[in-house]
Amino acid sequence: SRAPASTVAADEWQTTFDSTEDLVQVCSVPATAPEYLTATLACKAFIEATVQYHDEVADRKRLKPLICPPKTATTEEGRVAFLAWAEKKAGDKKLMGEQPVVSLVRALAAKYPCKK
Numbered sequence: 001s002r003a004p005a006s007t008v009a010a011d012e013w014q015t016t017f018d019s020t021e022d023l024v025q026v027c028s029v030p031a032t033a034p035e036y037l038t039a040t041l042a043c044k045a046f047i048e049a050t051v052q053y054h055d056e057v058a059d060r061k062r063l064k065p066l067i068c069p070p071k072t073a074t075t076e077e078g079r080v081a082f083l084a085w086a087e088k089k090a091g092d093k094k095l096m097g098e099q100p101v102v103s104l105v106r107a108l109a110a111k112y113p114c115k116k
Contacts, residue, residue: 026042050108068115
């Protein structure tokens, strides 16, 4: 059976995560777009992987964490926080061109700062 015309299979969808702007594009695909499900899953997986890696490195190396979300924080809240941060920084070509993992950590650190 064929997938509905309104969906795009993950193997048919092409994107890169070379810059912050790339991640903004993936995380802001509208719900009406055919690639919405694939893009949303990619965005949330990127956020989840970034936070897991951050937490592991901070814990194992006994480093001060950069991100301290409450236990109740969701990946969707992280997506919203990232997009809000990116909207405020949209005119900054340097930030929009940097590795998306760096900007994502900046955005999440602004939303969920750690106590000093």
